[in-house]
Amino acid sequence: MNITLKIQRFNPETDSGPRFREYAVQVEPTDRVLDALMSVKSSQDGSLGFRKSCGHGVCGSDAMIINGQERLACKTLVREVATEGQVVTIQPLKHLPLQRDLLVEQGEFFARWRSVKPYLISDRPVPEGKERPQSPEERQAFEDPTKCILCAACYSACPILDEKNPRFVGPAAIANAARFLFDSRDTGLAARLPALDRPDGVWACENHFECTRVCPRGIKVTRNINLTKRRIKG
Numbered sequence: 340m341n342i343t344l345k346i347q348r349f350n351p352e353t354d355s356g357p358r359f360r361e362y363a364v365q366v367e368p369t370d371r372v373l374d375a376l377m378s379v380k381s382s383q384d385g386s387l388g389f390r391k392s393c394g395h396g397v398c399g400s401d402a403m404i405i406n407g408q409e410r411l412a413c414k415t416l417v418r419e420v421a422t423e424g425q426v427v428t429i430q431p432l433k434h435l436p437l438q439r440d441l442l443v444e445q446g447e448f449f450a451r452w453r454s455v456k457p458y459l460i461s462d463r464p465v466p467e468g469k470e471r472p473q474s475p476e477e478r479q480a481f482e483d484p485t486k487c488i489l490c491a492a493c494y495s496a497c498p499i500l501d502e503k504n505p506r507f508v509g510p511a512a513i514a515n516a517a518r519f520l521f522d523s524r525d526t527g528l529a530a531r532l533p534a535l536d537r538p539d540g541v542w543a544c545e546n547h548f549e550c551t552r553v554c555p556r557g558i559k560v561t562r563n564i565n566l567t568k569r570r571i572k573g
């Protein structure tokens with residue numbers, strides 16, 4: 340099938356601002372949008388910038404806005420977003436500084452993620468020579484947010500980060516805090532409160548559910564935020 344990719348381009352060395360360029364490509368309906376981008380790069384314009392690594396929805400590096408919604412280019416089939424002759428619009432994620440074309444500066448996203456201390460904190464000594472035991476039910480309690488691949492799709496889609504509160508720690512950071520707050524081995528709630536229990540922390544969320552809608556891993560992000568709010572209230 341023939342489609343047109345309308346891709347946002349920006350070269351900080353030569354452009355005063357972003358602009359769109361269109362590329363006609365021939366693809367199979369079952370090709371991924373990532374395949375279409377790679378075809379543009381290899382046969383039409385080698386200067387096109389975008390990130391990708393695993394190609395299989397694991398590394399989280401190719402989140403972008405495809406026809407207005409945050410998606411992973413490697414998990415989106417062309418037939419899901421276009422039929423013969425249609426135009427597919429591709430833009431970089433929002434709420435992060437634009438570097439070039441579809442590349443955004445991810446430093447602030449990861450800084451906010453790190454601020455919630457997304458690792459096991461425990462003041463209980465490990466039983467000598469043993470691991471910390473955990474029942475299947477206790478393990479299940481934090482299964483959902485373990486699926487996060489830190490793609491930042493939710494961070495881009497969150498309307499709170501638009502203008503209302505650009506300092507909001509963001510849905511991904513809170514989901515990753517929940518990953519540990521609901522782990523029976525973890526005792527790190529107090530250590531995480533400075534990042535979570537403040538106006539820019541969990542309390543900035545107004546339950547718009549955009550994070551849950553776009554998460555390519557199907558994580559119930561808003562639910563994790565609300566569980567974290569409840570946990571903080573005690």
Ligand code: SF4
Binds near residue numbers: 486492511556
């Ligand atoms: S919660 Fe989902 S959308 Fe947000 S960073 Fe993790 S995988 Fe991506």
Ligand code: FES
Binds near residue numbers: 398
């Ligand atoms: S390239 Fe790794 S998630 Fe898409």
